[in-house]
Amino acid sequence: MKQTRILAVDDEPLNLAIIEEYLCEEENYALDTAQDGENAWTALTGASTPYDLVILDRMMPVLDGMALLSRMKTDARFAEIPVIMQTAASAPEQVREGMAAGAYYYLTKPYEPETLCAVVRAAIGDRHALKSALSRAESLERAFQQLSEVEFRFRTLDEAAQLAQVLADFCPTPQNVLFSLSELMINAIEHGNLGITYREKTLLLMENDWRAEVERRQELPQFRKRMARVRFERLNDCLRFTIRDEGSGFNWQRYLEFDPTRIFDPNGRGIAMARRSSFCNIEFQGNGNTVVVCINTDKSD
Known part of the structure; x- marks a missing residue:
């Protein structure tokens, strides 16, 4: 390696x-x-x-x-x-x-050394995920460009990463969408279906135990059958993605903007990054277990 x-x-x-x-x-x-x-x-x-x-x-x-x-x-x-x-x-x-x-x-x-190493691991992990996703997206050759509507189910981190690669290739600039789409889908698994809190994830990342804890919880009886769903729709002027999980929701309002009090944590920036750099609109519905994001395709704007 x-x-x-x-x-x-x-x-x-x-x-x-x-x-x-x-x-x-x-x-x-x-x-x-x-x-x-x-x-x-x-x-x-x-x-x-x-x-x-x-x-x-x-x-x-x-x-x-x-x-x-x-x-x-x-x-x-x-x-x-x-x-x-x-x-x-x-x-x-x-x-x-x-x-x-x-x-x-x-x-x-x-x-502290642990803080430096945790933030470095988080940044490098995001970098590697983006590079891998871009490589996969470029190899799909636009095979799905005529697809107008489709829905997928996913349960694991690997499934979320693979689906994000496929779905990003529907978009005019996949490299601008991949990371944010993947982050929202991972949120549906870890925070939605598995109930991992913000603070718990921070501590897990500091100890380099986050993935192991996700996989452990997925085998617990109360979480084993939970699925997340992502729906893609090609509309006249935009592409719309709807991501739903089976969790109890969360206080999504506090994560729409970058919070300087949390910027030193190794997590907690995915939603704000998605809102700022990837999508023309992001909307949470209900108790927060459904998020709808749009990418503008109207060339007249």
Whole structure:
């Protein structure tokens, strides 16, 4: 298996040494370092193998973290690389600025080794899922472009990932939809059908036990027969996806926007990312166990 490559950017050598100790000795990642944004940009553009993740300090000389992030997100070669912003600046407006620029993962200094490793695993997991899904979607050749309506049932994380790959290929730009569609379908399994709370997921991710707990709960008598459903409809001016689970619902209103008080958790950003970057409309119905999302296909808009 290819070793995960990470670029850590910080103007403090001690901080880089700490990151290297945590990620290379404990997690066995391949780590390169840079002490300012310009050196980091040189590393990015000169890399023979693309990086899987960038850990970026916000405040640096020469070229700061926000300026480097802006360069990355406006360059197609690096736009999809996840960025973890590490900073001592945790004011809500600064966090919102970073999220708006594309930094969806945050670490506030000082942090514990477990926190760093959990956030890194979450970001890399999302990156690998997106790459795998894109590869699968590109191979489907638009075989389903004439399909007007279909409904699927799914129960496991693997089934959700596979279906998201298929469904994204219905869309004009699959790469813009895959991650968000997958996140909503996973939510239906973990939070809906299996009743895993937000706090429980945070702790499970910190301990690297999340997938094992999902699989354990799926074999419990009260959850074993629960299914989730996703329905696709091709309408005149949009594509509509309806995702339903058999759970008791949740307080979905608090997750529609990025909450700076939760940005340092390894989870809790999927719905807000979906609303901001993937769909023209997202609507939760009833007690929250049904979500309807739309993608605009009207070229006159």
